Amino acid sequence: MSAGPTQALLPFSVPVGSWAEHAVNFLLDHYDAPFQHFSAALYAMIAALQGALLAVPAPLMIGLLGLLAGWSAGLRAGLFAIGGLLLAHNMGLWHSTVTTLGLVVSAEVLVLVVGLPLGILAARSDLVDRGLRPMLDLMQTMPAFVYLIPAVMLFGLGLVPGVISTFIFSIPPLIRLTNLGIRQVPADLVEASEAFGATWLQTLAKVQLPVALPSIMAGVNQSIMLGLSMVVIAAMIGSGGLGKEVLEGITRLQVGSGFEAGLAVVILAIVLDRITQGIGVRKRRRR
Amino acid sequence: MRHRNWIARLMLPAALLGLLGPWPGLPGTRAWAAERPTIRIGYVQSWSSNVASANLVAAVIRERLGYPVQLVSLDPGPMWQGVAQGDLDLSVSAWLPTTHQAYYAKLWTKVINLGPNLYGTRIGLVVPDYVGIDRIDQLNTVKNRLRGRIIGIDPGAGIMMKTQAAIKAYGLDYTLVQSSGAAMAAMLARAERHHRWIVITGWTPHWMWARWKLKYLRDPKGVYGRGGHINTIISTQLPDKAMPVVRFLKRFVWTPGQMNQVMMMVRKGMSPAAAARKWLQRHPREVADWVPASAHMQSGAPGSGRSP
Numbered sequence: 001m002s003a004g005p006t007q008a009l010l011p012f013s014v015p016v017g018s019w020a021e022h023a024v025n026f027l028l029d030h031y032d033a034p035f036q037h038f039s040a041a042l043y044a045m046i047a048a049l050q051g052a053l054l055a056v057p058a059p060l061m062i063g064l065l066g067l068l069a070g071w072s073a074g075l076r077a078g079l080f081a082i083g084g085l086l087l088a089h090n091m092g093l094w095h096s097t098v099t100t101l102g103l104v105v106s107a108e109v110l111v112l113v114v115g116l117p118l119g120i121l122a123a124r125s126d127l128v129d130r131g132l133r134p135m136l137d138l139m140q141t142m143p144a145f146v147y148l149i150p151a152v153m154l155f156g157l158g159l160v161p162g163v164i165s166t167f168i169f170s171i172p173p174l175i176r177l178t179n180l181g182i183r184q185v186p187a188d189l190v191e192a193s194e195a196f197g198a199t200w201l202q203t204l205a206k207v208q209l210p211v212a213l214p215s216i217m218a219g220v221n222q223s224i225m226l227g228l229s230m231v232v233i234a235a236m237i238g239s240g241g242l243g244k245e246v247l248e249g250i251t252r253l254q255v256g257s258g259f260e261a262g263l264a265v266v267i268l269a270i271v272l273d274r275i276t277q278g279i280g281v282r283k284r285r286r287r
Numbered sequence: 288m289r290h291r292n293w294i295a296r297l298m299l300p301a302a303l304l305g306l307l308g309p310w311p312g313l314p315g316t317r318a319w320a321a322e323r324p325t326i327r328i329g330y331v332q333s334w335s336s337n338v339a340s341a342n343l344v345a346a347v348i349r350e351r352l353g354y355p356v357q358l359v360s361l362d363p364g365p366m367w368q369g370v371a372q373g374d375l376d377l378s379v380s381a382w383l384p385t386t387h388q389a390y391y392a393k394l395w396t397k398v399i400n401l402g403p404n405l406y407g408t409r410i411g412l413v414v415p416d417y418v419g420i421d422r423i424d425q426l427n428t429v430k431n432r433l434r435g436r437i438i439g440i441d442p443g444a445g446i447m448m449k450t451q452a453a454i455k456a457y458g459l460d461y462t463l464v465q466s467s468g469a470a471m472a473a474m475l476a477r478a479e480r481h482h483r484w485i486v487i488t489g490w491t492p493h494w495m496w497a498r499w500k501l502k503y504l505r506d507p508k509g510v511y512g513r514g515g516h517i518n519t520i521i522s523t524q525l526p527d528k529a530m531p532v533v534r535f536l537k538r539f540v541w542t543p544g545q546m547n548q549v550m551m552m553v554r555k556g557m558s559p560a561a562a563a564r565k566w567l568q569r570h571p572r573e574v575a576d577w578v579p580a581s582a583h584m585q586s587g588a589p590g591s592g593r594s595p
Contacts, residue, residue: 028480145469152473157438157466238466244442247465251364251443252389 024150039155046159050102058094062086069271072278081274084267093245093264100241101268103159103234104227107166111223115171119178119219120204129179136172144169144233152237162239166230173222181215182208221276228269242268324528325355329375332360334468336492337380339549340404340517342563344379344539350567351578352531363387364443371397373522376529377536381518385410385511386445386490399523401536403516407543409503410446411511412437412453413489415479416500423504424457426486437463438474438487446488453510463488475499492543494554538577545573 027035053061062085070078088097122129144165151161185208193203209216235243242261249258326348330341345356359375367390369375381387381400385408391400412423420429437454439447442465450463466474471487472495478485479499486504495501519536526533545566552562567574 028477032481149469149473152466152470153477156477157464157470157474235465236467237470238464240465244465248442251362251441253364253368253393253443 024153028153035154039160042163043158043160046102046106046163049106050099050159053098053102053105054095058089061098062089065271065275069274069278072276073274074278077274077278081271084271088264088267091260091264093242093261096240096242096245096261097264097268100228100231100243100265103162103166103231103239103241104224104268104272106159107163107170107227108220108224110163110167111171111174111227112220114167115174115219115223116178116216119175119216120182122175122179123182123208132175136175139168140172144230148233148237157238159239161237162230162234165237166227166234169230170223170226173226174216174219177215177219177222178212181212181219184215185211217276217279221273224272224276225269228265228272231265323354325357326377326529326532327357327359327375329359329361329366329369329378330380331363331366331468334380335494335550335553336517336546338559339546339553339563340379340541342559343541343549343566344377344536346560346563346567347535347539347574347578348532350564351574352529352535354529354532362441363390367391367394367398367520370394370520370522373524375522376525377519377521377532379404379517379519379536379539381520382408382445382490383515383518385449385515388445389443389448397523398520399525401519401521401533404519404536404539405517405541405543405546407514408491408517409511409514410449410488410490411506412450412486412504413501414484414486414504415475415482416502417482418484418486421502421505423453423459423506423508423510426457426459426461426504429484430460432484433461433486435461436486437461438471438485439463439465440468440471440488441465444488446490449511450488453506453508456508456510492546492550494550497547497551497554535578541573545570 056064062082065085066078066082069081085097088094118128118132122132147168148161148165151165155161155164189207189211190203193207198206231239231241231243232246233243235241235247242265245261246258246265249255249261328341328345328348330337332338341358345358348354349356359369361369363380363386366375366378366380367387370378371394381391383391383400383403412426414420418429420426426433437450437459439450441447447463447465453459454461454463475485475487475495477483489495489501489503519539521533521536549559549562549566552565553559557565
């Protein structure tokens with residue numbers, strides 16, 4: 001199974017690994033305080049959001065999410081949301097489910113704040129687009145464990161590295177789809193708005209973004225789905241929630257409780273998927 | 288596009304063959320499997336002691352007994368499950384009676400426990416030696432410096448359950464943070480770098496003891512027990528499949544010091560397989576104890592393992 005001795009093809013060895021290690025060590029040695037402050041600030045935000053979500057009584061929260069799903073994707077989706085969330089509550093997983101929701105929503109807020117402007121920039125400039133693309137490939141395909149451990153060293157254990165790794169993993173689709181959506185806005189629409197003397201900001205806000213909205217919402221939707229798939233991995237660095245329940249179940253060989261927690265992740269994923277997908281579709285219908 | 292298709296058409300049968308290859312149980316591969324079955328060893332990659340012992344055992348089975356070996360790295364839960372189901376033939380990484388107690392309690396009827404291969408393991412709460420306390424019952428007095436957190440590992444591990452018991456027994460005002468072995472080590476590395484205080488759930492043997500100066504917090508109430516051992520467990524099918532391997536495993540016992548030599552070679556950059564081979568070359572006496580000359584590959588005819 002082990003690889004045999006390798007023959008060198010180049011007369012020197014490229015020290016990729018030691019560069020990466022030096023980079024992390026450099027950050028640790030010189031930017032410890034900023035990372036601590038950033039980490040504390042981010043933690044306060046995430047904890048506040050989770051606290052707020054947890055403070056809502058379960059029946060009210062289930063009703064609200066049900067209404068939201070029903071409004072955006074129709075009666076069936078609404079009923080599914082209510083039934084599914086009731087089941088999650090019934091399995092004793094309510095607290096974990098809401099904690100996970102808080103984690104995913106926090107990561108999604110960061111994704112929106114960073115991803116939308118980057119997507120718009122990439123749509124406006126081919127140079128930015130070409131520069132971003134390999135970065136996005138890297139973020140999407142680098143195995144999560146590779147950056148999980150440096151994230152722990154920089155941000156500690158718990159919610160913050162969990163949200164950051166979720167953010168890294170789930171931002172690429174939003175950037176890509178925002179970029180694509182804006183680039184696909186018909187040129188005559190943009191020309192028309194420019195002919196009427198609109199500034200680029202007005203064109204962006206009144207023409208490009210509204211037309212690109214279905215594509216952008218598809219990006220939001222994709223990034224939420226990817227975020228939920230990071231939940232279990234993030235639990236390995238102590239971010240809690242449903243991922244913790246899944247890990248606890250499987251590491252104790254309790255198939256049942258692992259399955260229950262996994263099912264709750266699925267329910268949450270479907271509810272969030274229907275809500276966000278519905279918003280994009282509604283907008284398209286209205287036009 | 289056409290080019291890609293061509294490659295894909297070549298790759299598919301190759302991939303299928305690859306899938307069939309390593310599974311001797313499948314029909315069609317019988318003839319190939321009849322020579323000598325591949326011995327599959329499960330181990331936990333993130334625990335460096337397991338890497339050392341699994342590679343050592345693999346080297347003995349491969350080079351002295353002549354069986355092909357496949358090393359499979361997994362989490363402890365799947366490792367136990369795999370041995371119980373016969374998907375894995377053996378593991379030399381069963382930490383009993385402490386850390387893997389939950390798995391053993393669940394699966395003890397489905398595996399064969401060959402007993403300890405290493406005595407002198409220990410688990411407990413561990414701090415860097417610059418942390419100014421020595422006993423678990425002093426933890427509450429320094430709660431602020433430690434931020435009220437004990438950095439733990441995988442949620443199912445026995446060391447985690449013992450720590451919950453310790454929190455109760457000593458009335459500690461601490462939360463136990465669940466993570467994983469790798470994340471715990473990363474937290475320790477980070478704390479050491481800035482000389483920050485930290486308390487973790489630790490165990491011996493582990494490479495962290497060679498890297499940093501650490502100490503166990505004394506445990507006057509004995510919650511963590513007196514120390515344990517690492518056992519060898521095998522699947523119930525292994526005696527039928529490869530009796531010489533079972534005979535070797537029954538005799539296989541080594542010491543933390545010997546294991547440490549392998550771990551240190553790995554830490555200095557040698558591959559685990561190479562480190563294991565080197566150790567075997569340097570220790571012919573031990574090897575002769577584990578594998579008497581009569582059991583060497585030249586004397587054991589192929590398939591001799593089938594009749595125990």
